Amino acid sequence: MKHWLALALVVSSLMGCGETGAPKTSSAPAETPPVPPGGARTVMEAQTNLYLYDTDATGGNEQKPRFAVQDAVVSMDENNAWSFKNAHAIIYGHDGTETFLDAGEGFLDQKGQRAHLKGGVTMRSGTMEIQLEDIEWNNEERKAISVHPITLRDGGSELTATSLEYDPDAKKLTLTNIRGTIRYERSATQ
Numbered sequence: 001m002k003h004w005l006a007l008a009l010v011v012s013s014l015m016g017c018g019e020t021g022a023p024k025t026s027s028a029p030a031e032t033p034p035v036p037p038g039g040a041r042t043v044m045e046a047q048t049n050l051y052l053y054d055t056d057a058t059g060g061n062e063q064k065p066r067f068a069v070q071d072a073v074v075s076m077d078e079n080n081a082w083s084f085k086n087a088h089a090i091i092y093g094h095d096g097t098e099t100f101l102d103a104g105e106g107f108l109d110q111k112g113q114r115a116h117l118k119g120g121v122t123m124r125s126g127t128m129e130i131q132l133e134d135i136e137w138n139n140e141e142r143k144a145i146s147v148h149p150i151t152l153r154d155g156g157s158e159l160t161a162t163s164l165e166y167d168p169d170a171k172k173l174t175l176t177n178i179r180g181t182i183r184y185e186r187s188a189t190q
Contacts, residue, residue: 047073050082050108052115052139066092067115067137069108082108087117091137091144093168099125101135113139121146123166128154132164143167150175156183 050072051065072084089101104119118134123144133148144166152159152175159180166173 047071050074050084050110052108052110052113052137054139064092065090066139066142068092069106069115080111082110084108089115089117089137091166091168093171095169097125097168097171099123099166099168103135115139128152130164135164142169152180156185157181 050069052067053063053065068090069084070088070090072087074082074084076082083105084107085105087101087103087106089103091099091101093099101117101121101123103117103121106115106117106119108115115137116134121132121135123130123132123135129152131151132146135144135146137144144164146164148163150161150164152161157180159175159178159182161175161179162177164173164175
């Protein structure tokens with residue numbers, strides 16, 4: 001019993017941490033909680049933001065997140081793993097660029113420094129939009145990877161590929177087994 005009380009106190013204090021202060025709550029009807037990885041029993045459910053930060057020490061400087069899941073319906077299981085539904089995620093580059101992701105569900109493992117999004121994932125950066133089955137963010141390597149088919153659209157161009165690797169700091173997107181059409185149009189001023 002003492003274990004569960006201590007866990008509840010830790011969870012409630014963690015929910016109040018982060019850049020936004022108190023967790024966001026919604027008066028919307030509660031959704032069915034996501035199923036935690038491994039099927040562990042859910043011990044907490046809320047609507048809030050989750051963050052992964054650089055693993056390097058900052059020497060007392062304020063840390064900025066490298067990956068965030070925002071306004072998601074989250075649940076935490078008895079193994080302290082976070083699962084979520086209806087996620088809006090952001091990958092932050094070192095230079096401040098932001099890559100946006102939307103997904104039906106996923107999980108975030110703060111101890112393992114990774115997040116996995118799945119269920120109709122859309123990734124957006126500038127005018128480029130990528131449709132994916134899933135994508136995994138590895139915070140220590142600072143890379144996002146999908147080993148399933150993707151479709152990339154940008155303007156009149158459309159490409160398909162069998163996998164993707166994205167490095168936001170190098171601004172590098174690597175696709176394998178690419179097929180599709182690239183349209184290049186010059187404007188009248190060029």
